Amino acid sequence: MFEAIEVMPAGELVRRHAACRSLLARFAPDAGGLAVFSRLAIYYLTGTFGNGVLWLPVEGEPVLMVRKGMERARMESPLSRVVPFRSYSDIPGLCREAGSPLTEVAAAEMNGLSWSLSGLLTSKLKDVRFVPGDMVLARAQAVKSPWELNKTRLCGARHAKALTELLPGRIRPGMSEREVSHSVWEVFFELGHPGMLRMGAHGEEIFLGHVAAGDSGNYPSVFNGPLGLRGEHPAIPFMGYAGQVWRKGQPLSVDCGFALEGYNTDKTQVYWAGPRSSVPDEVASAHAFCMDVQAWTAERLKPEVSPAEIWAHCSDWAVREGFDAGFMGLGGNKVPFLGHGIGLVIDAWPVLAKGFDEPFEEGMVMAVEPKMGIAGVGMVGVENTFEVTASGGVCLTGGGSFDMIAVE
Known part of the structure; x- marks a missing residue:
């Protein structure tokens, strides 16, 4: 059995999630949540340097979808919903099954994806309209x-x-x-x-x-x-x-x-x-x-x-x-x-x-x-x-x- 070097306090994550949700109301009021892609931003909101996607809904539990390193993510992160995924097309079903469905409008960490990957994401999730969410992360991390x-x-x-x-x-x-x-x-x-x-x-x-x-x-x-x-x-x-x-x-x-x-x-x-x-x-x-x-x-x-x-x-x-x-x-x-x-x-x-x-x-x-x-x-x-x-x-x-x- 392995043990995590450090587990981010659950209260720390609660504070960060609350800050992002408050900033979403200001900078992306139509969005029902924030989709995060870069590993560093995923770390900030989960406690693990995750390889995947995080969905932080305005209401409900966040869902961390991991391509690789599932065991490590579950050791290091206090999140209760950590699930495996392979394709962007899996995201809606995984979020729905976790009780935090993807919304019609979602804020996205646009700096967290290359142009090619953002094109792939939007082609797989045609029913979702993405709006900029980078300022939410920047301001949350500033304090x-x-x-x-x-x-x-x-x-x-x-x-x-x-x-x-x-x-x-x-x-x-x-x-x-x-x-x-x-x-x-x-x-x-x-x-x-x-x-x-x-x-x-x-x-x-x-x-x-x-x-x-x-x-x-x-x-x-x-x-x-x-x-x-x-x-x-x-x-x-x-x-x-x-x-x-x-x-x-x-x-x-x-x-x-x-x-x-x-x-x-x-x-x-x-x-x-x-x-x-x-x-x-x-x-x-x-x-x-x-x-x-x-x-x-x-x-x-x-x-x-x-x-x-x-x-x-x-x-x-x-x-x-x-x-x-x-x-x-x-x-x-x-x-x-x-x-x-x-x-x-x-x-x-x-x-x-x-x-x-x-x-x-x-x-x-x-x-x-x-x-x-x-x-x-x-x-x-x-x-x-x-x-x-x-x-x-x-x-x-x-x-x-x-x-x-x-x-x-």
Whole structure:
């Protein structure tokens, strides 16, 4: 007999199902339920990384239909209705037999299926009209429960220890970006990182994160973030390049996420090759501005403030201080946001950007990443993960100083 490593508390699932049902009434009022297809979203609503389909009706019990891994799903999930299936055409009958029939209108996790599979689904279920349900999942996942926050806080504490306590003693000027990347992996694995980070945007990938020495910080990037990097290879533009060496008088930007039991935190730590006294004024002032932006933003991570307000203020602030050219990326690397939600994926809802006008909710977790590209130098700045509370953001990835760490 096998035992599950962890069984998600039944009360946790009840809370998540209730949140989705409430959001369905707002974003898909005609839908009688939500159909979920991606394994990560299935995990969020069942407690198991299921290979199949979940039907969450507005009324009645959810039904998890599994293609493979039935025994595991039944061990790990508190759901009472877990059934095998082979084809999308089986879905109506299975849901009906489970007492939670499929409805004429159903919200669907449209990002959870490829174009070809969505065509197959709709051809098999011609009597069902599907409407978008992705915003339901995004908003439900944005507000963390105490169970989720406990995991995220532990993740953040280990993240901070790795980048501020352990890594500085293992890197030195003269190492290549690739060697630094391997040192990051060493300390991460020592502290329990499982080796996987997840992105939510379609087609987006990540492996460890970005390690950028000197002008790599401004190297053209296809990743939707401000920090440039050469990466391992054009086919794998992550981690760091073996041919780029971190030299004295250069910054080293390490923007690498940490994961623990499915949850992620994001943090960027900048290191300086040489004594603190050798940092040029231009570099020091740019980094200080980023720390000030992070501090100002953290104070406003509370329910009455909206992400759009923060972005508008900080982007105007950069213009007034003369930092607009490099703020949030240099040239083509510039991005129109200051941070993002984070949880089961790195790039979660909401975004600190124009158009995100709804105020924060207590229990959200946000990555705040003010960065500054400096031509001919590289990139400096900070990133940390914060919990939204009634009195402002609480940093989960370290405290005290967020300055560059000098390594000689």
